[in-house]
Amino acid sequence: MKITSGVEQAICILLMLASQHDGLPLKSVTLSTRLQVSESYLKKVLRKLVVGGLINSSASKTGGFSLAKSDESITLLEVFEAIEGSDPFFVPSNLVEKVFLMPETIEKNKNTVITIISEAETLYKNRLKQCTLRQLRYFVNNNTPGTVDWNVIVEKGLL
Template sequence: MRMSEGVEWAMHTCLNLTWLPTGQAVPAAKLAAFYRLPAAYLNKQLQALARAGVVSSTPGPRGGFQLARTPEKITLLDIVVAIEGPEEAFRCDELLKRGPGADPKTDYRQACLVSRAMRRADLAWRRELAGQTLADLKADVEQEYPASPGNTVNRFTALRA
C-alpha cells in the first residue's frame, strides 16, 4: 500500500500545530514554508483536514489553520482518512466470479479467502492508526527529540517576520 505524500505533509503539519499556542491560526503559506512545500498543494490537504474536523480554518488577514480538537482527540487514522478517504486499501473485484465453477449468486467478497485476508490486514492497520493519537505522537517526538517544540515555535516566529 502506498499513501500519497499529502498524508506525510498532513501528519507533520498537524504535529507542528500541537506546539503552537491554542487559538493561534497559521496561514497555509507559513505552514508550507516550514518544510518548503508548495503552498497550494498543502492548502488542499489542509482543506481536507478541515472538512474532516481535524483542523479549523479562520478566514481573513489574521486567519489560517489550527487544530479543531485537542491532540488527544485526533487519531492518526483521522488524518489518514481525511487525506486518503475512508475506502479500504484492497478492492475486491470478485475475480472468482470469472473463474471455472463460479456461482453468480455468491458474494465472493465474503467467500474469497484472499479478500478476507486482505480485509483483516486492512482492519489491523486501521486499528493501529486509530489507537495512536496526535498527542501520543507528540509525546514520542518530545521524548526522542526534545528540541522539536522550541525549534518549531522559533521557526514559525521567524516566518512571521
C-alpha cells in the first residue's frame, strides 16, 4: 500500500485551518503558496475534504475554506478516508490458493494470509482513529494550540 501525497497535503491544510486566527477562511492560493504545492492538485484535495465533511467552502470575496467541525473531533482516519476512501486495502483474488499444494490446507492457509493482512489494516486504521487534529496541533506546536493569521503571513511573505 502506498499513501498518496494528498493525505499529507490534507493534514497540512487542516492544521493550517485549525490554527487560523479567529477561524477566518483561507483561500486555496494562500494554502498552495504557503505549502509550495500545485494549486490545481491542492484544489482536488480541498474538494475531497469538503465532500468528506471536514471543511466548508465559501465562495465570496472574503470566503475560502474553514473547518467544518472542531479540530478535536477530526481524526486522522477521517482525513485518510476522505482522501484515499474507505475500501479495504486488500481484496483477495484467490491467487494465494495457487501457492499451496495440498488441497486440504488451501482454505486454512489462504485464510491465514487474509487474516494477517486484515489485522494489519485494522491496527493501522485504529491508530489513525486514535489521533485527532487537535492532538497533532499540540504535538507540532510544542503543547500549545497557538493561532496564526496565514492570510497575513502569506500576503507579506513572512516566515
